[in-house]
Amino acid sequence: DGGITQSPKYLFRKEGQNVTLSCEQNLNHDAMYWYRQDPGQGLRLIYYSQIVNDFQKGDIAEGYSVSREKKESFPLTVTSAQKNPTAFYLCASSIPATYNEQFFGPGTRLTVL
Amino acid sequence: AQTVTQSQPEMSVQEAETVTLSCTYDTSESDYYLFWYKQPPSRQMILVIRQEAYKQQNATENRFSVNFQKAAKSFSLKISDSQLGDAAMYFCASPQMSGGGADGLTFGKGTHLIIQP
Numbered sequence: 001d002g003g004i005t006q007s008p009k010y011l012f013r014k015e016g017q018n019v020t021l022s023c024e025q026n027l028n029h030d031a032m033y034w035y036r037q038d039p040g041q042g043l044r045l046i047y048y049s050q051i052v053n054d055f056q057k058g059d060i061a062e063g064y065s066v067s068r069e070k071k072e073s074f075p076l077t078v079t080s081a082q083k084n085p086t087a088f089y090l091c092a093s094s095i096p097a098t099y100n101e102q103f104f105g106p107g108t109r110l111t112v113l
Numbered sequence: 114a115q116t117v118t119q120s121q122p123e124m125s126v127q128e129a130e131t132v133t134l135s136c137t138y139d140t141s142e143s144d145y146y147l148f149w150y151k152q153p154p155s156r157q158m159i160l161v162i163r164q165e166a167y168k169q170q171n172a173t174e175n176r177f178s179v180n181f182q183k184a185a186k187s188f189s190l191k192i193s194d195s196q197l198g199d200a201a202m203y204f205c206a207s208p209q210m211s212g213g214g215a216d217g218l219t220f221g222k223g224t225h226l227i228i229q230p
Contacts, residue, residue: 033217042117042204042220043158050216058217090158099146099165102218104158 002027004105006091011110013078013085021076021108023091029103031096032074036060037088037107046089049074050096078110086112115140115207119221126195127229133180134190134224136205142166146208147181147188148218153201161203164188192226200228 004025013019025032031050035043045058049068063082068074074093078085088109092102116139126132138147149161164172164181171179176196180189192199202225206218 035217035220040122040222042119042206042222043218044220045209045217048217056216088156092158099163101148101160101163107156 004091004093004103006089006105006108008108009106011108013110013112015112016080018077018079019110021078021089021091021110023074023076023105024072025074025091025093025103025105026072027093027103028071029093029095030071031094032068033092033094033102034058034064034066034074034076035090035092037090043090046076085110115209115219117205117207117219117221119205119224121224122222123225123227125227125229126192128195128197130195131191131193132195132226134192134203134205134226136188136190136221138186138188138205138207140186140207147179148206149177149179149188149190150204150206150220151199151201152204152223153198158204162190195228197228197230200226202226 007022033048034046037043044060046064047066049055065077090107091105094100094102118137145166147164151159151161162174162177176193178191202223204223205221209216
């Protein structure tokens with residue numbers, strides 16, 4: 001079955017550590033996205049990539065980094081520079097056109113201890 | 114920048130009744146698309162319905178329909194014959210657009226829909 005997988009489902013991090021969240025898709029989509037969701041908030045865009053080896057900052061990119069070396073994969077690194085990283089992180093993919101829906105993964109819950 | 118506003122943090126409806134969730138947005142684009150997503154307790158985001166702004170006709174998907182008022186920049190979601198499985202957070206979303214292509218979505222803060230049996 002085609003879809004998007006994110007791992008791990010839950011992640012705990014000590015302050016000062018970098019952590020990487022995995023996102024893989026087998027939908028053959030060119031575009032991939034990372035969103036952050038906080039309680040009582042909608043989703044906010046962190047980074048996106050419309051093609052391999054290219055990515056763009058979203059609304060809240062500070063303290064995060066990404067790579068897009070393969071079409072299927074778009075990992076997100078939460079660095080120690082991110083001051084409040086505890087949140088729910090969602091990865092999505094789409095055919096890159098404004099009328100196309102985005103398909104979402106199941107999410108990763110990151111907690112900083 | 115795009116903004117999307119959902120003014121109802123929480124709504125409650127009796128099972129089998131109809132409920133309308135409100136959404137307003139701001140965009141400088143002439144052609145655009147609007148989306149409603151559902152997030153049940155599993156937290157999986159699911160597309161409910163999509164509206165193309167240049168189409169006069171309101172979109173409909175089974176029990177879900179929209180009331181799209183382009184001049185007022187309003188995009189409300191109507192759920193008819195509400196079912197227990199409709200209980201979820203509902204998010205209105207608009208694409209961020211620059212130079213074509215999909216640059217991500219701007220989401221409202223969501224409406225928590227409660228279905229009372």
